[in-house]
Amino acid sequence: MIPFRKMNGLGNDFAVVDARTEPFTPTSEEVKALGDRATGIGFDQFIIIAEPPAGETALMRIINADGGEVESCGNAARCVAAILLDERSEPEVTIASAGGPMRAWRAGGGRISVDMGTPRFGAADIPLAEGAGDPQALAFSEPELAGLGPAACANVGNPHAVFFVPSIAAVDLATVGPMLEHHPVFPARANISFVEVLSPGHVRAVVHERGVGPTRACGTAACAIAAVGHHMGRLAGEVTVELPGGPLTIGLEGGRIVMTGPYEVDWTGMLGDGVYTRDPEPING
Numbered sequence: 001m002i003p004f005r006k007m008n009g010l011g012n013d014f015a016v017v018d019a020r021t022e023p024f025t026p027t028s029e030e031v032k033a034l035g036d037r038a039t040g041i042g043f044d045q046f047i048i049i050a051e052p053p054a055g056e057t058a059l060m061r062i063i064n065a066d067g068g069e070v071e072s073c074g075n076a077a078r079c080v081a082a083i084l085l086d087e088r089s090e091p092e093v094t095i096a097s098a099g100g101p102m103r104a105w106r107a108g109g110g111r112i113s114v115d116m117g118t119p120r121f122g123a124a125d126i127p128l129a130e131g132a133g134d135p136q137a138l139a140f141s142e143p144e145l146a147g148l149g150p151a152a153c154a155n156v157g158n159p160h161a162v163f164f165v166p167s168i169a170a171v172d173l174a175t176v177g178p179m180l181e182h183h184p185v186f187p188a189r190a191n192i193s194f195v196e197v198l199s200p201g202h203v204r205a206v207v208h209e210r211g212v213g214p215t216r217a218c219g220t221a222a223c224a225i226a227a228v229g230h231h232m233g234r235l236a237g238e239v240t241v242e243l244p245g246g247p248l249t250i251g252l253e254g255g256r257i258v259m260t261g262p263y264e265v266d267w268t269g270m271l272g273d274g275v276y277t278r279d280p281e282p283i284n285g
């Protein structure tokens with residue numbers, strides 16, 4: 001059995017296993033079973049902290065609740081950064097991930113800032129299918145999707161499509177989210193956001209996450225929203241993104257995206273062979 005922490009960033013929740021000293025490599029089926037909210041631990045992503053390839057403080061592996069391993073996770077990056085920062089006296093840590101390295105530091109008020117790198121806007125970067133059209137004005141012809149208007153796409157370590165809409169309350173996320181995630185225009189599938197602009201520095205958003213469904217928050221989606229909005233001239237260089245779980249602050253500094261927000265440890269337990277136990281006492285920090 002190996003210890004794990006149940007953590008969350010704005011309600012986007014994770015089981016986090018520290019596998020730096022004891023390797024832990026669950027199968028995709030095991031993660032899927034553990035992620036089940038009725039019969040397992042229940043989480044949006046399973047996070048493995050492992051030894052980094054070189055130079056970084058640690059490697060973060062991210063496995064969605066559907067069992068698929070993906071490149072990046074903003075909310076989990078803050079949770080992992082908190083664990084790494086607690087261990088050492090240096091003010092910064094660098095987390096390696098398949099989506100690129102992320103530098104992180106404490107921002108005050110119990111929050112963590114993460115430099116999420118540089119957004120990419122090219123069709124091949126996102127990626128989009130050959131001949132899909134303009135990545136910043138991607139149109140859909142299906143009757144359920146046509147009324148949403150065009151999507152603006154970005155890769156911020158993982159693929160995102162962002163729709164600026166007059167009202168997020170009017171979006172039928174349960175129908176259009178899965179349709180868009182699995183649309184043939186996105187060969188690697190995509191995370192899908194709907195955004196209502198309140199002012200150039202303040203938006204409200206809902207997200208359908210690839211491999212999960214609607215989540216309380218998505219850090220990389222908030223980064224993609226700020227990045228495409230700024231790229232299109234609609235949003236300022238610092239944006240508060242209000243998600244169902246709460247706000248994230250996204251700054252665009254010298255072309256790089258800096259995300260700031262909270263993290264929490266909810267409870268701890270032990271895990272092994274597809275089963276888990278819950279510790280009687282919750283831990284803090």
Ligand SMILES: N[C@@H](CCC[C@H](N)C(=O)O)C(=O)O
Nearest residue numbers: 073074075158210218219220
């Ligand atoms: N919750 C995350 C994103 C997790 C990965 C995403 N579902 C994907 O498949 O790319 C975040 O906070 O960024």
